[in-house]
Amino acid sequence: MKPGPHRLRFFRNNWPSDKGAWFPGEKVQFRQKALFEDFEDSSWMTLFLYGIKGEMPSPENAAMVEAIWSLTTSYPDPRLWNNRVASLAASTRSTGSLGIAAALAVTEAKVYGTRPVYLASRFLRETARREAAGEKLADIILPHLKKHRYLPGFGRPITSRDERIGPLMQRAEKLGAGEGEHLALMHRIMAILDGKRYRIKPNIAIYVAALLADLGYTPRQAYYIIVLAFATGMMPCYIDAGEKPEGCLFPLQCTDIRYEGHHKRRLSCA
Amino acid sequence: MTDQQDSIRTAIWHEEAEPDNPYAAAASYCSGYDVYGDLLGKVSWIQYLYLLFRLELPDPRQAQLLETLSVALANPGIRDPSVQAAMNAGACGSTRASALMAGIAVGAGSLGGGHDLYHALRLWQRLGPELSAWLEAINAPAADEEDSWQPLEHFPGFDPNGASCPTPLRQTLEVLVDIYPGGALQWLTDNRDSLEKELGYPLGWAGLSAAAFHDLGFDAAQGEILYLLLRLPGAAAHAVEQEQYGWRHFPFFRSALKPMDRNSYSQLLTSIEKAP
Numbered sequence: 350m351k352p353g354p355h356r357l358r359f360f361r362n363n364w365p366s367d368k369g370a371w372f373p374g375e376k377v378q379f380r381q382k383a384l385f386e387d388f389e390d391s392s393w394m395t396l397f398l399y400g401i402k403g404e405m406p407s408p409e410n411a412a413m414v415e416a417i418w419s420l421t422t423s424y425p426d427p428r429l430w431n432n433r434v435a436s437l438a439a440s441t442r443s444t445g446s447l448g449i450a451a452a453l454a455v456t457e458a459k460v461y462g463t464r465p466v467y468l469a470s471r472f473l474r475e476t477a478r479r480e481a482a483g484e485k486l487a488d489i490i491l492p493h494l495k496k497h498r499y500l501p502g503f504g505r506p507i508t509s510r511d512e513r514i515g516p517l518m519q520r521a522e523k524l525g526a527g528e529g530e531h532l533a534l535m536h537r538i539m540a541i542l543d544g545k546r547y548r549i550k551p552n553i554a555i556y557v558a559a560l561l562a563d564l565g566y567t568p569r570q571a572y573y574i575i576v577l578a579f580a581t582g583m584m585p586c587y588i589d590a591g592e593k594p595e596g597c598l599f600p601l602q603c604t605d606i607r608y609e610g611h612h613k614r615r616l617s618c619a
Numbered sequence: 620m621t622d623q624q625d626s627i628r629t630a631i632w633h634e635e636a637e638p639d640n641p642y643a644a645a646a647s648y649c650s651g652y653d654v655y656g657d658l659l660g661k662v663s664w665i666q667y668l669y670l671l672f673r674l675e676l677p678d679p680r681q682a683q684l685l686e687t688l689s690v691a692l693a694n695p696g697i698r699d700p701s702v703q704a705a706m707n708a709g710a711c712g713s714t715r716a717s718a719l720m721a722g723i724a725v726g727a728g729s730l731g732g733g734h735d736l737y738h739a740l741r742l743w744q745r746l747g748p749e750l751s752a753w754l755e756a757i758n759a760p761a762a763d764e765e766d767s768w769q770p771l772e773h774f775p776g777f778d779p780n781g782a783s784c785p786t787p788l789r790q791t792l793e794v795l796v797d798i799y800p801g802g803a804l805q806w807l808t809d810n811r812d813s814l815e816k817e818l819g820y821p822l823g824w825a826g827l828s829a830a831a832f833h834d835l836g837f838d839a840a841q842g843e844i845l846y847l848l849l850r851l852p853g854a855a856a857h858a859v860e861q862e863q864y865g866w867r868h869f870p871f872f873r874s875a876l877k878p879m880d881r882n883s884y885s886q887l888l889t890s891i892e893k894a895p
């Protein structure tokens with residue numbers, strides 16, 4: 350449909366959808382299924398994944414995604430920048446919904462959180478596509494690294510070692526999810542970097558991206574899956590700050606501000 | 620008790636503590652100016668806003684431009700999606716902060732929101748006042764967003780659902796150019812017809828605002844966040860007003876939702892895509 354107000358006219362009081370609906374007092378349609386009948390015994394994660402992709406995940410796939418949530422994003426530590434927002438909200442006696450919602454929004458960061466997972470997912474998919482089209486893997490990876498000075502899913506703030514990788518991959522092996530083609534591609538990328546003596550190390554985002562790609566999720570779906578994942582670590586942070594005297598989370602003195610701006614001046618001299 | 624206290628670096632803000640409490644400021648300085656001992660009562664909210672971002676006070680023309688733009692943007696109107704989002708909070712008694720958060724989140728988008736402004740301002744930085752460069756950019760394929768943002772579906776700063784440039788927008792552009800002639804706003808006034816003709820749809824508020832922010836010297840990040848802020852007052856007022864009316868007087872669109880099966884829906888999307 351070309352640009353113009355006729356697009357708005359078409360949708361006036363008209364929202365066709367295959368994603369579902371509430372029939373007040375009666376039932377809920379959830380995509381192509383009936384919520385109360387078809388999901389009576391399902392886990393929340395199964396419903397969540399069905400809502401994203403429109404396909405029922407196998408119990409193993411749902412368990413794998415749940416392991417990603419549990420083991421890679423659930424850190425109850427208020428020093429982490431997104432969690433700190435939840436803690437600050439509790440410290441100032443704001444509400445749990447506001448604190449967690451704001452903290453989740455902040456999780457869409459560049460150096461951690463949802464953006465790296467999306468970028469790593471895209472990077473793996475695009476690299477796989479180019480390699481399948483005949484390009485050599487080293488000729489894809491090394492120029493990218495030279496041009497951008499980073500690879501999506503590699504490198505980490507605070508520490509270069511990612512303690513989440515071992516436990517997550519152990520779980521993946523148990524669930525039979527450790528042998529996929531995107532994981533293999535990731536290992537071949539790491540081998541190229543090691544061979545060239547690059548110091549950058551993979552972080553959990555590239556593993557999550559590879560696992561989700563091997564489960565059949567697109568980069569956009571991988572992003573949707575991870576959007577809520579960090580809430581689990583935030584809630585203890587919120588509760589923790591609420592237990593302490595108000596306003597006492599990481600208080601800063603005036604001298605803790607390292608000012609490096611314009612020297613003092615008066616308005617009349619401006 | 621602490622071993623080593625971290626500090627925060629800033630070029631905006633300096634504080635001197637009260638003698639009896641290191642956690643309370645006796646004096647606060649914004650880019651060198653004593654906020655409560657000197658600026659207060661002498662500068663306007665808009666001048667102070669400009670100082671916070673640019674670290675210098677605006678000259679009278681810049682202040683008038685930002686002041687006038689702020690009035691124009693303050694209430695996007697009750698039908699605007701960001702204001703609608705805030706009213707959804709108000710109508711059902713959600714927290715007032717959630718109303719503003721909803722207004723910001725929805726008003727952040729690439730369609731007329733903060734991200735639209737960001738891209739439009741980036742265009743100004745890249746293309747400058749050169750019509751041929753803008754026409755070339757209009758006809759270049761849209762770059763895919765390498766980020767979690769959805770790919771752009773229209774040319775930044777213009778309204779793909781519009782017919783002609785709305786009267787309030789033209790009125791605002793005219794007033795702003797009177798205040799600040801000779802810059803990006805002037806160029807936009809002179810070339811709006813050509814751009815709209817090439818695109819097939821009209822200028823939007825983000826495009827107008829991008830030109831104004833470019834004239835004021837704001838970069839894309841500053842422009843985006845200021846645009847988000849300046850569009851909030853209307854969302855706030857309408858959200859609080861809806862608290863009084865309540866959900867019974869707020870649209871529910873009861874008959875609008877048309878549930879359908881997957882195949883019918885796919886066919887519909889295809890027909891919408893192909894429709895003239």
